[in-house]
Amino acid sequence: MGRKSTTRRIGIADVALRAGVSHATVSRVMNGNFTVDPAIAERVREAAAELNYQPNPVGRSLALGKTDTIGIVVPDLANPTFQAILRGLSMAAAQDGYRVLIADSSEVSSEEAILAGEARRRCDGLVLCAPRMGDAELEELAPSLHPMVLINRSTTETRVPSLMVDYGQGIQELAEHLVELGHSRIVFLSGPERSASNALRVQGLEKFKAGHPDVEVQLIDGGSNFDTGHDAVDAVLASGGTGILAFNDLVAMGLLSGLHERGVRVPEDISVTGFDDIPFARYTTPPLTTAAVPITELGGQAWHSLRALIRNEDTPNAVNTFRPQVEVRGSTGPSKNR
Amino acid sequence: MGRKSTTRRIGIADVALRAGVSHATVSRVMNGNFTVDPAIAERVREAAAELNYQPNPVGRSLALGKTDTIGIVVPDLANPTFQAILRGLSMAAAQDGYRVLIADSSEVSSEEAILAGEARRRCDGLVLCAPRMGDAELEELAPSLHPMVLINRSTTETRVPSLMVDYGQGIQELAEHLVELGHSRIVFLSGPERSASNALRVQGLEKFKAGHPDVEVQLIDGGSNFDTGHDAVDAVLASGGTGILAFNDLVAMGLLSGLHERGVRVPEDISVTGFDDIPFARYTTPPLTTAAVPITELGGQAWHSLRALIRNEDTPNAVNTFRPQVEVRGSTGPSKNR
DNA sequence: TCAGGCTGAGAAAGCGTTTTCTCACAGCGT
DNA sequence: ACGCTGTGAGAAAACGCTTTCTCAGCCTGA
Incomplete structure (x- = not known):
């Protein structure tokens, strides 16, 4: 032998x-x-x-006490938003010789905590996207996960920087846009119930309502994907709204598709907006009016914040807010009821 | 202090x-x-x-000689196809307690080799998507990367399983579909020059031509993304073709968008097909006729093959071929020249 | 009662690096 | 010519764990 x-x-x-x-x-x-x-x-x-x-990198890691690897926890790798964050993070980290380990929690919030811990132990730092995790649990977990940066969440633990997208601001601007076009009956196709970013949108709409008592704003429960939008067609048509704010671009695309099947013209009969400005948004027919979030850039920023933490540099701004930018395209137009 | x-x-x-x-x-x-x-x-x-x-996982890894981590090298994380492979791989590996380390080579073929080596050393196994790497280099590298599984590439090294999508078959079936609709002037919007999967498509078309001497098949050089398709509109219109086979769904969507801007009707004036059946394909207007590749499943299969290798089990089939399935949707219709 | 076999837990040797400690030797100044 | 400093390289410890080796103690059987 x-x-x-x-x-x-x-x-x-x-x-x-x-x-x-x-x-x-x-x-x-x-x-x-x-x-x-x-x-x-x-x-x-x-x-x-x-x-x-x-x-041998393992031997080196043990001796040096660092792995040159960072982890990212995402709730759903099928979602273009998280794909983009991952991409931005990975590209930026690679520039500095770091690799990225991914952990997909499959939207199960109980998994988020465990995965985060495991990933953290294997890596020098962590980027945590945990939209469903409870505030209390996040608060409790935060210290043990340091160095870490949060996406669209925040914590009282001062060492943990947050990268936030101002969804409230974005949705307000989209609503303003619809009002300027003459729409007075607006419908928000809401996202997942426990989603933190959905809550921000709802808050933004509350502010908007306060400033526009004459505009009717309805809320329809939904989710965060194509099917949600597609399945919401009936509810949308029944609502009588003419300006529809979809939770995100995926929902908007599903809705667009459903409306098209029904022969409802966009934007002549109904205006639709998305959110995120995923790459596909400009290629729908009609092209989607949406709020652009510089999400790949956010991924890059996540790395820079994390790098500062790992290097033990001062962390200048604990919370970094990204402002969405309204992109007016073909899916919104003047209200026919004006 | x-x-x-x-x-x-x-x-x-x-x-x-x-x-x-x-x-x-x-x-x-x-x-x-x-x-x-x-x-x-x-x-x-x-x-x-x-x-x-x-x-401490690093300590364990050193002692046990395994990391419970696998690596994946992709040419471009922005491409939905690789995102889907990554997702399928990650989900499947997670089932067995393995994590995934990603390495994006940014389409730079020289990076592919280095990244692959680095990733492999950190992990227990590797999934390699290296469409641009030269055959010779791949051949030389293969032994040092074992255990590894290849996506859409093959090697003479028998220990390395390959997962292949039969792009040649798929493109033939799409072309057949167009012919059945009466199209006799077909245009292939080709992909990146050095892409292995593009070569398979071209081979498939050669076979198709042999079987259909009466059908005119043109080739237009291109790339693999939206812009490629969008920018190809002029060339497509100038070609006089009525049935367009785009390299993939992204190119097709770009083309669709460009044609729409020109007022060219799809499928009345021109029929367009994609390839891959990415999730967005069914939501374009009109919905895209394409060849569906069970890509997430392929990612899962990649893990199962790799797992067998890691566990030193017999590797039953060294090359595993996935057959694309034509999905007829609204972007193809009868030729008006029939 | 005592040899021999088991059982269960501590001691120690890895795993593959980096880094501190140590020391031999060369070169310099006086 | 002798001690002192400084340079460069080997020996050994450290990193945090797993696993083999070893051995004390108990239990069994003659």
Whole structure:
């Protein structure tokens, strides 16, 4: 049966042996420590190259107490918003030589806590998107997860920066836009009940209502995906509203599709807005009026905040707010009841 | 200034001390080894709970020689196809307690090799999507990356399973579909030049041409995203083709949007097909006829193949082919020149 | 009663690095 | 010529865990 197993992975010892030096010296050379005689250093580099030696990251991690990896917890990897955050985060982190470990909690809020803990222990830091987690639990968990940055959540733990999108502001501006077009019956197709960002939208609408007593604002319960929008067509038509604020672009696209099937014209009969400005929003027919959230940029900012924390730099602003920007496209137009 | 630093992370030694036992015993208890006296085990568990002890994964990884993590290299995280693979992979791996580390090569083929190596060293296995990497380089790299599974690539290294989508078959069926609708001038909006999957499509079309000498098939160079499709409108109109096979759904959607701007009706004037059946495909107007690739399932299959490799089980089928399924929707219709 | 076999837990040896500690040797000044 | 400083490299400890090795103590059977 011959040799025991497949050729064992080559390690620092092999290089040391081949170069005729000690482990320590090899390590020094590999890490660019200049207290090594150039001739010896060269010999080590040669040996390393010949053996095609690459330091074992696990060993390094243990010795250095860092993994050069960060974790991100997302509630649903199928959602373009989180995909974009992940992307922005990953790109930015890669610039600094960090990798990203992903943990998808599948919208199960009880999983969020466990996954976050596990991910955190494997990584040097954490980005937490946990829209469903209760405030109390978040508060309790926060210290043990440091360094961490929160997306669309905040905590009293001062060391934890928050990156927030001002959904309230965004939805108000969209509503304003509809009012300017002459709409006086507005419907908000609301998102998941326990979603923190949905709550912000609802709050924004309350403010809006206060400033526009003449405008009727209805609320229809819903979710956060295509089907939600598609299935809401009947309710929307029954409401008599002419300006529809969908929870996000996905819901808006579902609604658009449903309205199209019914022969309802957009924006002639009904105006529809989305939220997020996902890449697809500009390619719907008609192109979707929405509030653009610079979400990839937010992912990048998440990394910069986290990096500051990891490096133990001062964290200038604990909460960083991103303002959505209304993008007027073809899905909104003058009210025919004006 | 008081104490040195923030309270050091608690480790196995602390638990051992508190429970009045040795490191070894704590380890045994934590790993469910039953050769420990139940009373002592209970004491250890108590101590662990009180201290809220969680084993350090890096230490474990070093001792056990495994990380319970797999890596995936993708060329572009912005592409829905890779997002879906990532998602399927991540969900499936999570079922078995594995996490996923992502590496985005940003379409730079030289990065692919380096990233793959780095990711592999940190993980127990690798899923490689490297459509741009040269065959020779892949061949050379493959052994050092084992265990690994390839997506849409293959290698002579027998230990490396491949998961392939039969793009050639899919594009043929789409072309057939157009022919059945009476189209005799077909245009293929081709993908990135060095893309392996694009080559498969082109091969498929060659076969198709052989079987349909009467049908004219043109090729227009392009890319793989929205803009490609949008920018190709002029070339498409100039070609005189009435049935357009877009490289993928993104290109098709861009094209749809561009045609709409020009007032060209789909499918009355021109029929358009996509490829992949991304979630958005059914919500375009008109809904996109495309070839559905069970891509999330492919991600899941990737995990199962990789798991078999990691566990050193027999690998039954080295190459696993997924057949796309034509989904006829509204973007294709009878040719007006029939 | 005592040898031999089990059982269960501590001691210690890894796992693959980095880094501190230590020391040999060369070079310098007096 | 001798001690002192400084340089460069090896020895060994540390990182936090798992697992083998070892051995004390008990139990069984002759």
